Structure formats: C-alpha cells, structure tokens
Amino acid sequence: MIEFRLNGEVVSTVEDPNTPLLWVIRDTFKLKGSKFGCGAGLCGACTMHVDGVAIRTCVLPVAAVADKNVTTIEGLADAGDLHPLQKAWVAHSVPQCGYCQSGQIMSAAALLENNPSPSAAEVESALSGNICRCGCYPRIKQAVLAASDAMPQFQNALSTRQEV
C-alpha cells in the first residue's frame, strides 16, 4: 500500500507500484483534470506538483510519491477560489480546445511559486516542456506575466488563511 497526500488529504492505494501516478489519480481517485497526452514525458499535459515541483506524472511510478504531497489542477486553489493564473487564463481567453491547459497552468504555477516575477524568457524556458497543439502560446505567455503581478496578494491571502 502506498500512502501520500493528494490535494491536502491523506490517501492510499493498492495499485501496482509501477503504475504511473497519472493513471492512479485519474482511474483510482477519479480526478480527471490532469490529462494523458504522450505517455513519455514529452508534452506536459499530465503535469502535477510533487512537493511543489512540476512533474510529468505519465512516467512517474506511483511508488515514487509515497509520503509526498501531490497537487493536481483540482487542488491548485482553495475551493471556490481561483489561482491568479486561472483568473488570467479566463481574462486572456487562453484556452482553445483546453486539453493541455491543466498541465500548462501547473507548470506555470510551479514557476511562479519559485520566481514570482519571471521575465518573458524565463516563462518561455519554464513552459517549453508543455505542448499546446492549438497554438495558444502567445496568450499563455501573456497570462503568466499578468498573473505574476497578482501573486504577492494571493500568497498573502493563502498564508493568512492557513494561520487561521
């Protein structure tokens, strides 16, 4: 049995430890926001955070997250609220088909966590592992830069809430 925290809750699974985390999250825990795109860690559609780091979960055995914190798109913001990236995604009408966007947002969120005011070049570098076949790249870049302005406020609010 493998135990880990999924979006803040302790969960456990008896799936084969070699099963990629993506399929455990989708098929066992029924969280469908993280997507399957390539199965080879090449497109980023499956990106989640493991202890705050953006990871390609289609090639990560579930055993590797034992006792770790896993965050998916569903757990990115507190219930009923949106992450600044998600607000920026809506404001800039970023998505087209939308399929890759959870992965894009999770990669961008990990970037902003470590570097709240990235340059355009830093955004490109952090997000070039995420493919968008619809070609939303210019808007993704604009939205990440716009969201970075709102990050300090979001982080303050989060830490205030956690203290309460």
Add this chain to the structure above:
Amino acid sequence: MQIENVSRRRFLKSTAVVGGGVVIGFSMVGCSSPGPLPIELAEGGFVPNAFLQLLPDNTLRFYTPRDEMGQGVTTGLSTLIGEEFDFDPLDMEIRFAGVHEDYNNPGMGVQATGGSNATHAHYEQLRQVGANARALILAAAEQDLAIAQDQMSTDNGEIRVGSERYPYGQFVRTAATLNPPSEAPLKHQSAFRYIGRESTRVDALAKSNGTAVYGIDIDVPGMHHAVVKRSPVAGAELQSFDAEPIKAMAGVTDVIEIGSGVAVVAERYWQAKMAADALDVNWTSVPLSKVNSETIRLDYEVALTSDEALVAEDEGDVDAQWDSAEHVLEADYWTPFLSHAPMEPMNAVVRIQGDEAEVWSGTQGPVAAQGLVARFSGIDPERVKVHQTYLGGAFGRRGTLTHIIEATQVAVATGKPIHLLWSREDDLKHGLYRPASLVRLKAGVSAAGKIIAWDAARAGGNISEDTIKNMMPALFPGLGDGLIDWTVGLAQGALKGWVTDPSSIEGLFEDYDQAHTRVKHATINHGIPLTFWRSVGHSYTAFAKESMIDELALALNQDPVAFRLDNTKNNPRLQNVIRVAGDALQGLQPKEGRYLGFAAHHSFLTDVAQIAEVSVQGGQIQVHKVLCVVDCGIAVNPDIVRAQMEGAIMFGLTAALHGEHRIQDGEVMESNFDNYPILRMKEAPSVDVVIIPSTDKPTGVGEPGLPPIAPAVANAVYRATGQRLRSLPLRLA
C-alpha cells in the same frame, strides 16, 4: 493522355464535397422522420426550438449544434442566438446537442462540423431562431402583464416596461401555450450588442480549472479499459497471435480479435496497456509493405513527368502563351504526409445494455458516432444515445471514428462497458494523414508585370476515397455491408474517372488574374489512410502558389506586394488584405539580421495576408513576429478570430519547420513528440492580427490563417539566405 474534365462541376453539384468539411448532400440521411428532441426537460422548462431551453428561474440552456474542438464555435453560435433572443451568451448554460436532424449543419445537410463553415452556415438560422423565441416571450408577457407589446423592450433576458423588469423565465408557462412565429424581424447590424463585442470565451473557465469534460474523462460504473494492438502497416490483416501469455497478467479480462487488430481488455488502463505491449501479433503483407517515402515521391514525379495527370481545369490556351511571356518559371514543391496530433488521443466509451446503447466521445459528427455504434452492435440507431463531449483538438482527425467502431466491437464481444484509448504512438503510427503532395507549377509573366499563364499540376493521394469509405457505413447504418461496399466502390470508381475531388487542388489557381489556366491532377493512392487536415488542400497549394508568386516578382525585379496587387484585380477582397498588409509592411523596420516574407491566400471564403519576420542562425530558422490581416466578414467574436489566426499560424509553423512523416516498408516511422515535434513556446512568434471591418456575412476563421504562413516564412528565408526552399518542412542546405 488528357481527358477533358466535363464532369467536375456536375460532380460538385451532385455530391458537394466541401473542402475541409465532410461529404454532404446525402439526401437519404433525411428520409427518416424526425424523432423527439434529445433534450432532457427540466422542471418547468420550456423548449421553444431545438436550441434553447428556458427555465422558470431564467436559466437559459443553449444546445450547441456544432462541436467544440477549440475553434470557439460554442461562443460564436451562442452569440448569434443570444443577439436576437437578447440574452448574454456568457450567462447561458452551454450543452452539447444530441443527435437530431434539427442540429444538421445547414451548409452540409448532415450533423457534422468542419470546413470552417459553422458561423457562416448558422448565421441566419440561429439569429432567426433567437428572434422567433424572443417574439414568443414578448407575446406571452403581453398576455400575462396585460401590457401592449409596444410598451415593452428587452434587455439581456428581461422584459422592460418603464422602470420595471421581468425575467423571461416568468413567462414560460404562457409561452408554451402560444404558437411561435416563424419570421420575426431580425435586428439591423447597427443594433448588435453581442455580435462584434470584445468578450471572453464561454468555455474559458471550465478549461482553466480542470472541469471541462472530454471523452477520455468519461467514467461509468463497471467500465473496463481496452487497448488495441494494430498492424504496423495500414490495411494488413491479422495472421496469428498468442493470447495465452498475457491472459495471466494482472487485471486482464479479455483478449479478442476485432476488425482493426487485437483488443486487450483489463480493469485498469495501465494493465491493458502493459498486456498489449507484451502481445506478439503477426500480420499479412500488403502492397503498401513495399512502399517507402522515396518511392512515393518518385511515383509522383513519374506521374507528372509522363503526363499521366488528368485535366481538372482548362481556361484559355496556356501552351500558346509561353513564347510571348517575358519570364517563364517552372518549379516543383513537395509537402509530406502529416498527422493532426490533437493533444487528446482518440478514445470512446461504449455501453450496451439490452437493446440500447450509449456512446461518449468528442467527435466532429455525432450522427456518425450513432451510426457506427448501431451498425457494429446491431442496435437500432434510435436506441443509440450519443453523449457529445468537448474535443481535445481535432483539426479534421475526429471526423473519422474507427475508435468508436473498435469500442463497440469490444463492448459487444465482452458485454462490458468499454473505455477504449489510443496511445500517442497509435495516433501517429496508425492514424489518418494529410496527403503528401508534389505540385509542379509553370507560370509566365509579361514585361508589364501581368501573370499571363498558370499551368499547375498536383500528384498525390485523394482524400475522398477514404472519406467515402469511412462516412458511408456511419451515415447509413441500416444498409448491409455488401451494399455499402458496392456503393463505396461505385463512388470511388466515379472519383477515379472524374479526375479529382476539388479539395485536392483547391487554392492552386484561383487567386490571381491570369487569363490562361490549366490544372492537372494525378491521383496516386499507395494505401496510406488519408483525411481532411486543417485547411485541407490549401495547406499545400498555398505553399506552392505563394512561393511561385514571390519568385515571379523577383524575376521581374518587382516589389512582391505591388506585384500581387497588380494581379488580384478580380479578387478585390483578397487584394484589399494584401494592400492593408502591404501598407503595414512599409512601417516595419526589422532588426539587423531579420528578414520579412509576404504571402496571401483565399480559403473557406476568407482572405488572409501575412508577413513573417524571420532570422536564420546556424541553419536554424526562427520566426520572431507575424502580422496577419484577415477579412472574414463580420467578426462575431473578434478575440476568437484573433485566437484562430494565432493558432492556425502556430499549427502552420509546426508544418513549416518540423512536420514530416516518413514511410519505411509501408510503416509510419514517427511515434511520439520526440521524433514528430510540435512547435513549442520558445519557437512561437508574437502575432499581431488586423481584422478588416466588414458588414458582410461571416466567413471561415478556423482554417484560413494556416495556408499563408509556410510560404511567408519560406519567402523570408530566401531573403535571409538566398536559398529558395521548395520542400516542407523547410530545411537549409
């Protein structure tokens, strides 16, 4: 050999294959009487037509007749109906329509989405439906409030009388007792409040918080997962396989032969995938097994050189013009097989219970999904319920639904609800492809800078054969296999005799003013499965045409914009986007080491001109900026027009810089994004889109942004390096 193509236009009329769309005009589709609308009635809900359900609490549900694959059609169509119903599309609940002929594409006569035609085809229909529904609500309000209609106005879902406001939902009971008008007057354009408004997409939030549901996300009780092992060479048949070693693997419940190969069924997807990977299968050899990329190109060259091509268009006397021309240029342009590679791989969920079936899948044709489940389960189509979902990209790929056939066959054989999923390797190696093409152009210009003669020939596959083969069984589930085979054979034979389907040569000759035109076509199908790919024929004809135009301008020592303006007098809308882009070009001052390339093209009733700003360093082509000028009539949602131009440019850049499938012994060699790269963010240019203001009916936006980008980049690369690249993807010597 030359056969006069007398039948081409008649063929167009009788079966109307729309470029980028789906085979249309099958009158037989409409012979069944329309059944009840597939709308789940809410408590007190009022359904004035197939597209709307109004609830007493003023919730408005819009049943979108076209499929949302990212092109923004739900936003566009809800805007059309909302404009006349007077209800903000951002306040509507969007639902995907089930199967019913009221949801047919008015431009196709069948319930399908493609060909960039949705906004154009529904423009009058959905506004009229909205206006009629509004008139009905007003009549009901008049009765309920005992106030004359001329004292009332409407405002975003409310009736206004003086300072009083009454939500539409208040009148649904009375409205349901009244006869709806059929021709309520439409608004004048100057009164539009939602059409033309800058607003976000209706699906932006669901696609930013992980809640948008795609076919792959469907999860029904008792569902098992299926993975299919298919032949590496298209068309090869199963010879033998040994299921025993994998039957003992964890979770595996069934290993069965189906039409396309061997299906492995397990409790979990990963278990099915592991077992399928471990399965050994032997396949028959087919003629395609001897085919390689090199032999394909050689076959095309032989066909064009030996003049096997048939004449598809012939105006004036091309051959008589060469002697009098100032310059005559001739060149070949090569474009390879390509995949659509939508981010969501093909998938379907099929559940069969007794004499009823359900299918969940994101498709470009829910009626085809219904027909295929019916045909392969033996269940009456009326008892097959189709649940449409969002499409995780399509670009033409989700018009062919062999994955639904597979899921149905597995569900029938196992008796289990089946979730069937293709891997990325399946998608790239076992899919359907944009046909490879060899285009040969010969053009003559006068000393005065006029194009005199345009002689074009194209050799390559013809997508109609596969389209008909794939669509007929889906659209006519009741016809027996023998009859289908006979009809398909008849249609394919007819296509062979009748030169080509128009999408094979669309865009190759129509844009410029030359008086003498000849277009020839050699259809050569090696057995690689083919289908519509974003912008279809335009995806390769624009590259050839706009490269040749650039070469002609250079031969004349003329400015390429001025040369195009001089030769597009018969196409004033195209000429205008060239002029606007050309004016913008005057103001551009690229940094040192950057070069500009120009191209323009008409497709899907829309005109686009693009300027690409390019640098070349160490053999690497980098596209920094693109300026895109588009005339698509009224921009129903200007931001979606911009988004579609941006997206089509990125899609076209993947083809221009990376996209190529190689064939070896009949097998597609590329298997994932490492060897079939897609443009990434660091390669993506910034894009400025200029939309020409217009009062004309809207025209296509999903595809027309794509065709000009490859030639615009190639023309810039020539200026940067002196190398004229006539093959895609662009590779410097």
